[in-house]
Amino acid sequence: MIIAKSGSRVSDAEIREAAERIRSAIDRQELIDLILELGNIPSLAGYEKAAGDFVYEWMQKESFAPKRVGMVPDRFNVIGRCGGDDPLNGRNLLFTSHLDTEAPQYNESDRWKYRPGSADKPEWLQAKLENGVFSGRPVENDRGPMSCFLIGAKALKRAGLSMAGTLYLTACPAEIGPEHVEEFRGPQFLGKEIGAQFMMTHGGVAPDFAVAAEGTDFGISWVSSGHANMRIDLYGEDVFTPLLEHPEELRRHPSPLVKVAPFIEALQRWCVDFEKRNIYRSPGGTAVPKVQIGAIRGGDPHLMGGGSEVCSVYVELTLTPVQTIADAQRELERLLRSEGFEGRVEPIVFRKGFEADATEAAGLHRAFSRASVSAGRGETPIAHSIYSSMWRDHNVFNMYGIPAVTYGPKRFRPTVDDMVDAAVVYGTTAWLVCNRLVE
Template identity: 55%
Template structure:
């Protein structure tokens, strides 16, 4: 919004707006915004530890702040330790309802040592911006918790307070919401249960169980002042490669890695096939709308195989986990995952007799355009499910 001139009309036809804000009201709202208070709120909220699965303290802070400011807060959660917080303002007469939302959790190392040491270097984990926020010498707010996403959250909280302080009521209702679980995670395999749920108990739960009925919703995020009304979803695939355990002293290693009984040796051709498919998918799946350009992305997120303490016979199974950032038009019944058939064929040729299975988790995006990027679903021979098992 910073690039939009102050004189730019909010509506294509200003006469169609249900209400015209007067210059006096603009001045009253501006006078009611205390910049120092905004900075202090962002810093205090941002410095509350709130990794995904640990959002309670930040939720309690937001709830208490809303209570002190008269926004009638309540908590709605699948479990008490990971609540959504909902405050409200306005609703004095018939009118359109608006909902603001932002998330309480921030991406960072999990704090679980046995997981983090396989994802991050020690120097990366030592970066203070993961969990700390401060105002630097140049007057800039620093720290990931502020940029994603408690800074934008603080902005709409202070904006609502400014309306109230300026004595400007709202006909329609405005909900102020703070959600857990935006960063994730996803329940996958043995990592199951509430602790590994993200959006299911966050914004998704809020809209279905929070007693809110907005006509419009604004997700406040750090977007470099960009504005979009298009939501991208994603799909996560597990590609398993099967082989045969072979006692190391009797193993006769083949010349070609593609013929090796240990499936770890065959990861190279699989990754090459996935990478080639991903480049094609990204290039052919760009969506351009009035909201801007959506460029899908593909990346291998994880690899599992074998057990370092159980050596002597290799492993019979290894798996790759692939994130496919995609988009789906709102009215289409199936997720946008792209055509994986060429990728499957390439992997099958490289792996000869090996078997592949593909299990899908999907988070479906939405778009105002009826067009979809999905040319087809995976071929029927692949095992596809809507949730990890």
């Protein structure tokens, strides 16, 4: 019998017993059904309402006292809770996953980005289970891990394991995006500010620790990258087509629509160098600042007869916690000048990357590791650098000084056993943290 009390030392045997009770309280078919049902609700970035309503109704049915908190009515956060049996002696833990999944927008803009047939692939919106393996973007990112912590919390209650502190269960919109830029304006284009950040500041939550439940292949990280989207405008001349002369060197061409070709070659060399020079290694993970051209715009296809005076290259940079937006902008401006191009660099989106203090995150790491051992997964390693080289919503909590990590099951094509084990680890970790059994 488990005899551990809040704030006391807990033995490996007691943790194993708690993990076994949680596992016994998990209905495998219920977990499968939740992953598939929630995953098969279309939830494009900007249109998360139906999935949010489903999570709210599920929490309500399971007596997690949910509420909706949103900056705009159709893009709300869902917040449930349980525990809180002895709040003065416990710790509060918050789990979060995002409702939106990257996918085509299924409108005219798709032809700017996808080749014929790509937007019609079912895996964008479809969650499937075949031969014990899940597939589909909604499962992988991120309603599979969401289902795991929901079922893990239900198993905690079903197993009769009390929690001194409060366990918050949250589902947020807008983790992926989109972004409020250029002509893309309005509530459906609002980005991360309306998701976990709004939930943290307006949701009535008071976590001591937070977990972004996303696939990490059962590793852990408390480092997350921010990002900047830069628009690089190349300038040139609009020459009437009958008067145009073609120089041998592309960079001497009057039109920036042609100059952009040698500029991109120089930009790509810079991208590779930027990534190598700015790798950030810390106890909580390694972050690599990745760079990619996301879009190119120039000219007006319905007013031909000449070229254009402007060609814009849109570049996304993930930035490690120690990088600044100003330094990144100066590097791109220096590149323009050194390569002899006329133009300007303008940041259009910026979000800072953060990391938890290693000492403060250590207790959470120990809780996950001990829960993982008890669930048969072994010690919890630091996750692969890819999981700390991107934005995840633990960034929000680390920004507010709340130690936060990201942890989850296998990211791509997880098995049913993977998801059951993740639910056990989530539930056992919540029991340990909320009862202050691992400090």
